[in-house]
Amino acid sequence: MSDGPFGRPVLVVGAGLLGTSIGLALRRHGIEVWLQDVNQEHVRTASGLGAGVARPGVGEPALVVVAVPPDLLGVEIGRALAEFAGAVVTDVGSVKSEPLAQLRAAGAPDLGRYVGSHPMAGSEQSGPLAGSASLFDGRPWAITPHDEAEPAAVATVVALAELCGATPLSMPPDEHDVAVARISHVPHLLAVLAAGRLADAPADHLALSGQGVRDVTRIAGGDPALWQQIVTGNAAAVLQLLGEVRGQLDLLIDAVSTGARADLAALLDRGVAGTRAIPGKHGGPTRPMQSVFVSVPDHPGELARLFADAGSAEVNIEDVHIDHDPGRPVGLVELLVDEASAEQLLASLESRGWVTHR
């Protein structure tokens, strides 16, 4: 078995969704992976999936990847630094400043060998069975070196991200935490507040639900045990933005109460600007897209037929959305395509008998 680019094996601490997926991704390159978890069942499952082998009693890894829940990051990173004097140590947690502060407060030895990281990939599912070698394919992977991090350790963690198929993006730990508060943690909490309003709503009110409310609230279904650790672990950055949200909510309430249309319009315009600020697919500039809607009977094979017919039109479909329509066995499928290709797709689908509209 090759020891690959690291010279010695990689030890993954925590064989959950992320740890197992990293093991699977590294094994694609023939790299030896050791797995460790307080839950032996997780190690057996992950190793059965081909993510590596249970950590042997002796030997020292070149790289330790700590993939444990946020609350345990500081302790486990410190333990790895102390136990393996020759290893680079990284973690894949959602928050970066807090574990670093814990390590410094605890006087962790040789902190230059630790470089934090955070793959922007995951799932609403958890555990090793949800793992996949392709989980990180094409995803951003933040690399967050602190001031004393050794350049060789940074290079090792960048190599890890690249071996997993991800795109490394380097930024300081505190900047990472502000970024994920903005693009992940606070959107999550606002989805939670929106979803919370539905919990006790009368059924006939909920019966009017469309796709919009489903999209806004979807991520609020994520694991509360994990999210309370993420949010409290990134409290400072989250509170800063929640304070902004509160200020904007007060302005909004004020504008609606007094009928101040211009103030309300300014808030709505800022929302539109925000949706446009998110980078387009593949990180490129946002191209003008158009939606093509198709009515599709809700039984097996109909979507296949639609996509086969759409494929014949030689048009690249950028996104697909199926509207859940209560009450009828017909779905409305939205195909998002380049504006320039929409007419071609419509004509082709209509010539094959599909009911379409823009």
Place this chain on the structure above:
Amino acid sequence: MSDGPFGRPVLVVGAGLLGTSIGLALRRHGIEVWLQDVNQEHVRTASGLGAGVARPGVGEPALVVVAVPPDLLGVEIGRALAEFAGAVVTDVGSVKSEPLAQLRAAGAPDLGRYVGSHPMAGSEQSGPLAGSASLFDGRPWAITPHDEAEPAAVATVVALAELCGATPLSMPPDEHDVAVARISHVPHLLAVLAAGRLADAPADHLALSGQGVRDVTRIAGGDPALWQQIVTGNAAAVLQLLGEVRGQLDLLIDAVSTGARADLAALLDRGVAGTRAIPGKHGGPTRPMQSVFVSVPDHPGELARLFADAGSAEVNIEDVHIDHDPGRPVGLVELLVDEASAEQLLASLESRGWVTHR
């Protein structure tokens, strides 16, 4: 030309997205439709699409459908009641109490002939060209009779919804407004607040964006001119819920500031409960679903090949999601299927060479 179930033609006032779609849907049944709009171009376009004919100089409709922006509803409904003494009048606006109050304040004649309604269908696009005969297929259509509404008028508006392919759901105007504040207007405003935080964010922060933030903020891209009318037209119900949101936001800020894990967990749990409260597809009870992820090269024909292969597995795909992954020409496609069918689909796709994971 048949006058259909109404005995005389239907006049649609406002040939935008909804008005044109109603015309197209009624024409499927051979019903004579007259179109009227302050914008003659809209009438020409809608009538060119087959949604009806420009309103003739003489003759009285059986039913007037007012499909104008929220601000103009009260005036246009009142005008229709006054002009056509024998017609039932309805509207398709997003708010119901405010136009009724305006009609009462203005002493509109013969209010028993007016019954409000609201099809739960739309698009981020607008104008007659976005219209479609199938826009309402299978969608809920709220019918909102006030206290003095005549039963025959209610029956006429229910018939309109059914002829358009929608499922009529009857509720009082004020209850409708509370319901849509909850399942549409306030989720929209929270999406706006989430998106607003992104407007001036540094590009390297936005580069970390995943699918979650895209879903939460998508509807915030809707037309601000329309949404400011909707929100101010439903101010009372919206303010009630925004007050609740503000109370919950204060609790959230407090819980994060003080590290009160139990309070934070309670808020997160309530969000999970809310996502589960939304009715499942087709209004039935929510079935357990599982996601199957497939890596798909991003060129024409690959999605077609995937859906053809998925179709061969005889598994009904309930929803599809394509993840926009910056940096790589490979997309991650999520197929949502019945839990019981997931293994069958995975095995079938893998046997055809697809890279899958759960």
